[in-house]
Amino acid sequence: MMDCQPIREYFCALLEGELDAAAQAAVLEHLRLCPECRACLEECKPAGELLRQGLPESMPEPASSRLEQRLALQLHTRPAPAWQRFLPGRTGLFPAWALAALLLLAGSGLWLHFQSGSVTLRGWLVDAHCAPKLIAQGISGAVHTRACALRAECRQAGYGVLSKGQFVRFDAHGNAIALNALLHTRAKDHLRIVVSGRRRNHVLHVARLKLMAQPAEGDTAGTDSGATSAAAAAR
């Protein structure tokens, strides 16, 4: 019988199927007679299945959401509209003269010109997966829960605002902001939002979104019936 060491140097080639017939026959013959080398070959076999057993099958849900959120922000970051870049709070350098000029413009009615095309909608934050069901059954978006909105199929469907039986979808940037808001809120349901942006082709290109505090019992502001006319404003 051949020495074990030279035989073991062929193990890699044997496992990769790279040995010629004669060499393979010699190695297999040695293995038949040598239990130590058989054990050694067992240790050298591919370990993919073993590795997979030691690792989670998927990325944990919070980490996956954070990745999606960070990527969405990166992929869809675009310069703010000109009028928005001059709003106070964006740069911290908003000059007093500009504020005065804006106030004058607003007073003279010209402010509307700067805001033309932009809308502010109030309603419930709902995903596009659940919204049609809620609308079909005439159920208020208030009952839609945060837990449901964070489910994979709901996240993947994207978000929007539901008001007065009408659902307006967000663009990808809006979805990222909505997801961020959902991840950080403690509210379990009554996900009341105020969202502003521009509506194009039935999609709201979100500039700002605010998830409001859960209303006190009896508070009707922001419910479907009390919401501002989101759809009308959007038109």
Added chain:
Amino acid sequence: MSSSHPTAAAGASADPDLSLVRLVQAGDRDAFQPLVRRYEHAIYRMALAIMRNDADAEEITQETFLRAYQHLRQFRGESRFSTWLTQIAINAARMRLRKSHAAMWESLDEPRAQDEGQMAREAVDTHDTPEQNLAREEQRQRIALALSGLPAGYRLVLVLRDLQELSTHDTARILKLSDANVKTRLLRARQMLRQRLTRLATAERGIG
């Protein structure tokens, strides 16, 4: 990564991601999301196997996809997109290992105790009995511990070849090693992993 797709040996011409990649390169940013969904779990698992802690694995996964998006124009399709993505993740992991002063060639006998078991934390399958869940969880922890004890240079080869199922040549190219070196390290890494598992099981029986 290659578990759901043919291995890299099939060549870049059969790359199932190429059409989506071309869309992103042409300016369709939304086409990047399906690529992320397709590979986020594989990249995360690979990063976790290399880095041995959840936070680093998550950071590397994020970095990988952000860099991939930023540099996608440079992707020429000479390798598979999944291989290119793996290369970005490996570079990010190696950078992080260097920054954290984790030596690439640390001693065989110095497992990082603080990392032990971190990889194995995962919700158990609620369809199984508690005993089955416990046994699976224990096995996960043993494998994670054994893997975390391997020197990083061997662990990288093992992860790329056996977990990512990259070819010897692609592994060698990514790690800047010779093909022969990859083959030697791979066999040694497999042996070390299994020997460590055996030692762990023996030690547990001794304690029990």
